[in-house]
Structure formats: structure tokens, C-alpha cells
Amino acid sequence: MGDEDWEAEIINPHVSSYVPVFEKDRYSSGANGDTFNRTPSSSSEMDDGPSRRDHFMRSGFASGRSLGNRDAGEPNKRENTSTMGGFGGGKGFGNRGFSNKFEEGDSSGFWRGSNNDREDNQTRSRGFSKRGDNEFDQDEGMQRTSGLFGSRRPALRGTGSGDTSQSRSGSGSGRGGYKGLNEEVITGSGKNSWKSEAEGGESGDIQGPKVTYIPPPPPEDEDSIFAHYQTGINFDKYDTILVEISGHDAPPAILTFEEANLCQTLNNNIAKAGYTKLTPVQKYSIPIILAGRDLMACAQTGSGKTAAFLLPILAHMMRDGITASRFKELQEPECIIVAPTRELINQIYLEARKFSFGTCVRAVVIYGGTQLGHSIRQIVQGCNILCATPGRLMDIIGKEKIGLRQIKYLVLDEADRMLDMGFGPEMKKLISCPGMPSKEERQTLMFSATFPEEIQRLAGEFLKSNYLFVAVGQVGGACRDVQQTIFQVGQYSKREKLVEILRNTGDERTMVFVETKKKADFIATFLCQEKISTTSIHGDREQREREQALGDFRCGKCPVLVATSVAARGLDIENVQHVINFDLPSTIDEYVHRIGRTGRCGNTGRAISFFDPDSDNHLAQPLVKILSDAQQDVPGWLEEIAFSTYVPGFGGSTRGNVFASVDTRKGKSTLNTTGFSSSQASNPVDDESWD
Numbered sequence: 001m002g003d004e005d006w007e008a009e010i011i012n013p014h015v016s017s018y019v020p021v022f023e024k025d026r027y028s029s030g031a032n033g034d035t036f037n038r039t040p041s042s043s044s045e046m047d048d049g050p051s052r053r054d055h056f057m058r059s060g061f062a063s064g065r066s067l068g069n070r071d072a073g074e075p076n077k078r079e080n081t082s083t084m085g086g087f088g089g090g091k092g093f094g095n096r097g098f099s100n101k102f103e104e105g106d107s108s109g110f111w112r113g114s115n116n117d118r119e120d121n122q123t124r125s126r127g128f129s130k131r132g133d134n135e136f137d138q139d140e141g142m143q144r145t146s147g148l149f150g151s152r153r154p155a156l157r158g159t160g161s162g163d164t165s166q167s168r169s170g171s172g173s174g175r176g177g178y179k180g181l182n183e184e185v186i187t188g189s190g191k192n193s194w195k196s197e198a199e200g201g202e203s204g205d206i207q208g209p210k211v212t213y214i215p216p217p218p219p220e221d222e223d224s225i226f227a228h229y230q231t232g233i234n235f236d237k238y239d240t241i242l243v244e245i246s247g248h249d250a251p252p253a254i255l256t257f258e259e260a261n262l263c264q265t266l267n268n269n270i271a272k273a274g275y276t277k278l279t280p281v282q283k284y285s286i287p288i289i290l291a292g293r294d295l296m297a298c299a300q301t302g303s304g305k306t307a308a309f310l311l312p313i314l315a316h317m318m319r320d321g322i323t324a325s326r327f328k329e330l331q332e333p334e335c336i337i338v339a340p341t342r343e344l345i346n347q348i349y350l351e352a353r354k355f356s357f358g359t360c361v362r363a364v365v366i367y368g369g370t371q372l373g374h375s376i377r378q379i380v381q382g383c384n385i386l387c388a389t390p391g392r393l394m395d396i397i398g399k400e401k402i403g404l405r406q407i408k409y410l411v412l413d414e415a416d417r418m419l420d421m422g423f424g425p426e427m428k429k430l431i432s433c434p435g436m437p438s439k440e441e442r443q444t445l446m447f448s449a450t451f452p453e454e455i456q457r458l459a460g461e462f463l464k465s466n467y468l469f470v471a472v473g474q475v476g477g478a479c480r481d482v483q484q485t486i487f488q489v490g491q492y493s494k495r496e497k498l499v500e501i502l503r504n505t506g507d508e509r510t511m512v513f514v515e516t517k518k519k520a521d522f523i524a525t526f527l528c529q530e531k532i533s534t535t536s537i538h539g540d541r542e543q544r545e546r547e548q549a550l551g552d553f554r555c556g557k558c559p560v561l562v563a564t565s566v567a568a569r570g571l572d573i574e575n576v577q578h579v580i581n582f583d584l585p586s587t588i589d590e591y592v593h594r595i596g597r598t599g600r601c602g603n604t605g606r607a608i609s610f611f612d613p614d615s616d617n618h619l620a621q622p623l624v625k626i627l628s629d630a631q632q633d634v635p636g637w638l639e640e641i642a643f644s645t646y647v648p649g650f651g652g653s654t655r656g657n658v659f660a661s662v663d664t665r666k667g668k669s670t671l672n673t674t675g676f677s678s679s680q681a682s683n684p685v686d687d688e689s690w691d
């Protein structure tokens, strides 16, 4: 269904009559007693750019929980029909307003936005991208809320305890503007006052208001720092997975944490984190990294790649000592870790903070959507491990807020994404920065669950020639703990099918992936109207809202999260039982990462995908391969489509090696059915810019 179809839906929504809760909520207090100073809505407000949520709710899609409960003084309990409209039930109504065109002007303009709304995990077709083209996080200097921090104790997440946002209907001038605590609002003019900074860039030539958020520090209590979920019943099955190492003189794998000979503090932190057994990728990666070797590691989603690089790096720092400290004029971190999205890099930061607890190593996280000054202030307090998204990292380097001379470790998580045409140019700029040690002088580590051949070739520029390649299981293969089901569903039947499924999944946490940002908003609205508590995350939402949405999803207030590709990779969220590909992605890599949001760390999960023959036939062959390799049932109709779309010369029969990734130094082909590595698959350009 093209955007114009969705437009018809939005302008003439075929939904039952629906009482926006906004009118009821206007002067209610939020669930936790937050008082929202709501100025009476007036026509003048519409012109003055009311706060995001006010206007949004007036447009009939009131946001937040039905406050009927609260009006009636009932306890604020989560219920399946909790969210009346809007996305994100949650502590207060309306603090889930949407940063989409509903809010910026009359909704009739909603669908006149750019058609480049596509948001998928592949690179742009327009050659090397400049900042602002990536479908991932580009520094937008936008707001973010608390609620992001990944403490795995639901009680701590999304309850608003960290959410310090008090809404005011506008900044001093009354000209619109959402002003939460710690939020700096520099009001701009005109109804586009809510354009993200990305349109104006970080360089000060901002047209609209510059709204940046200064995130409150994550919980500092040990329980929160070490909160974790349990490994699943299939955790021990990891031992049966074949591991392939290619390269010379690989050190032997270790079987236990003790064999890694880590310091006592690290071992204490590992135990507090609930880790008792190594996963395969850790068994092989930790000794390789301790031995000082460069590494490209491929292992299935949810199998512990983060600790696989953090633990040995920390061990080295503890052994060799660190130099960066808050007493230094210029911070020169020993380690830089990059990842494609803000939520993922923050998750990695929290893992680094966990494992370095009680040591002198200080981890810092910087990414777009937060005040640049805040990032700098975090760094100057001491920075040994810098976790960053590329855009904000290059900003900080450009402003000479850090030195690179002491870099010993450069880590690319989701490396195939970091090296494709989306982020590749920025990565190349990074390793060419003045002071950055050459690949011979530093240790470079790359991790992902997928690694197309083309990317492996690009990786060669970053890695020493004698790097080791570790492949755990079928590289690019899906996690076998995820039960995969493919339904053939035409675009006009998807919503009905989705509701049918969600009626059955109830409160079980479900991620619904869609193709475009507009569709994410639409589907989330639609589900709310179906009284299914839903929130959404995509690149058009402000960072504050993205993180609030993630917080609400993590803590279970909103058991359904509608997402674009921004949530496809790396996010490690407890109890995600289902992944639904409302729209299949454009490449099989993205499919593998999306369904990998469930079935993590030995737990089981379910992935259901809607295959639309009008648009998804190119995926039939790789899907058959992925399903077969993961010992899943392959629907007959899918096999028939795969045969009918058979591309001779690329991977043999549909059951052949249609798609696999092996160490290119072995000369094997690793092409997918389109004949290109998925990083080259031409994909619609979007106007997304995140970082």
C-alpha cells in the first residue's frame, strides 16, 4: 500500500468513531501525579505551535493512556485497552505526542511529506551518503527522554521515575515548544518550529528551534547496573554450534571465564551480570582479542557479541593501565566503539559501565539527539571507552574535544552496517583523522550477525591483513531459537491479519516492523484505536519520544512497539516474545537482524512475516535458504515463488548456497540472489537522518 493509500486512510480514516481522550485529560494529572500545565486550547495555540502533545491530541488521536482510570481515581494499571489513541500508554497522557505532521500543522498536510519516507537497514542507492542520508541515527540535536536506560529491571524502566519531563505548553515566548526539565528550548519561528535540527544541522545554521535534551544519568545503584534477564532453555545448545576460524595462528578457544585469566573485579562483575558460561563467540573472540589480534566475528543474534569484545578490552586496560582521566586537559580515550543507532550505542555503553564497575575505567556515551554541550561535559569528566554514533563522534573530533592518539581499540558493532555506503564514508573519515593510529598500531574489532562479501572486502581497509575471521554457525543465518512463520498476505489484508495476531499475543511483548516512518505512525495509531496498547519508534520521532517509547516497551507499559529499521539491529530487550514483519525488509540481512530481537540468549521466540507477492518475491529464494538452514518449515507456495524467481548462477538451487557469507579470503562467492551484496542492494533513499 503506497503512501497515497495510507493518506486516504489517514484523511478519511476508516475507523470507528473514537472519543479522543484529550478532552477528558485536559486538566487531569498524569499517572504519577505529574501535573501538566495545560493552557486552554485556543485557535491561537494552533498558530503558536502548541506543545507537541497538545496539538497532537486535538487532532483526534489522543495520546497516552485512557485517563478514564485516573479520572476515576483508579490506580494507574496497565491494561490491554489502556491506550486510547496515540502511542504509548504510559505515565502521563500525551507525553507520547508524535513528531509527525499531525502536530506541525493541520493534518491534511500530513501526507504531503516527502515520499522518501522509507526507512530500512540498507544503504542508499545514491552513492556515498553524506551526513543526513543515513537511515540510521544522524546527529539531530533532538530531545530525548529518560526511560532509555537499559536497566533490565522493568520496575526501573519507563515508570517515569527517570522521566523528568514536565510539560509546559510552550517556552517563554509561548511560541510552542515542548519544555521538559533539563531541556533547552530555543524557539524558532513559524509553524515549522519543530523541524529537527538535522534540517539545519548542528553547525548553528538552525532555522527552527534547537531543542536538545540533557539526559539524566542512568541509575547508579548496583541492582540497576547489573540487572539482567535469565538465559533460556536453549543456552546450552550453543555448545553444539560449529565454529569456523579462518586466518593464521589463531589462539585456542577458552572454555571458561577462568581460563581468560581476567582480574578479580572483572570476574566479580561477570558473576553479578549472571554470566556463568561462555557463549561460542565469546569462547573464540576473547582469547583472540587478548592476544592482540584483529578480528571479524560473525555470530547469531543474541549470542553475546557485546561482552565478547568488552571483556578482553577491559582486561587489557586493567592490565596495561589507562591514561585518560578527568584531570587531563584533553581526553584521549583508549577505546572507541561505534554502532549505527543511538539506542544501540547507549545499550553498549550500559554494558561497558556494567563490566567496568568498580574499576578506574570510565565509559562515556555520546550520540545525536542530546545537547552537544552535554556530550562534551561527559567526556571532560574522563573518558577511557567512548561509545558513540558516527555523526556525534565526528562532531566531537572536529571540535577537538578528544584526542585520538591513545586509541588502542576501535570496535565496530553491527560492522556490516557501519561499513556500507550509509556510514562507510564516515568510518573512513574516522580512521583518517589526525592522530588516529593506523590499523597496524591499533586493534580493530568488527562484530555482526551478517557480513556480506562486499563488506568483508571493505573491512580489509580497517583491519590488519592477518586478522582472524570467526564464524559461529551459518554466517548470516537466523537464530534457531526463533520459530519463523511466513504468511502470504496482500497489502490490503495486513492490518486485519495484524490485529488478529495481536489479539492472540495479548500482553506478550511484540515488535512490529514496517517499511516507512509514516506507516509506523499510522499502524501505531490504528492499533491504539483497536485498543491495543502500542507505541512506536522511528527516525521522524524526536529522540525524547523514541526513548520514551523504548522505555514504555521495555517496562511493558506498551507491549507492542511499531518500529522501522532503527530498532532492527542489536537492541536487547527482555521478554520480546514476538517479531512481526508487517512489511518484509528489502534484504535478507535485515530480516535476520529483525527476527533476532526475539529468541535471545537461549530463549525462544516467534517471528511472523507477511509476504506480499506484489513486492516481496525477490526475497523468496533467500528466505527459503534462511528457513531451511534454521530447520524451519518452508511453505510450499514460497518454494514455488522461489523457483519461479530462480536466478541462475547465484547460489544454485533454492536450497543451495543461495545466500551465505564466508571469509572472502577463501575466495568463495557470497552473493545474494540479486547478485549484489546486500549492502549494495539499491534501496529507496529516505530523508532520514539519525546519529
Ligand SMILES: Nc1ncnc2c1ncn2[C@@H]1O[C@H](COP(=O)(O)OP(=O)(O)OP(=O)(O)O)[C@@H](O)[C@H]1O
Pocket (backbone or CB within 6 Å): 228, 229, 231, 274, 275, 276, 277, 278, 279, 282, 299, 300, 301, 302, 303, 304, 305, 306, 307, 448, 449, 569, 570, 571, 572, 596, 597, 600, 601
Ligand atoms: N555468557 C553469557 N551468559 C549469560 N548471558 C549472556 C552471556 N553473554 C551475553 N549474555 C546476555 O545475552 C543477551 C544478548 O547479548 P548481546 O546483546 O551481546 O547479543 P548480540 O550477539 O550482540 O546480539 P545482536 O546480534 O542482536 O546484537 C544480553 O542480555 C547479554 O547480557
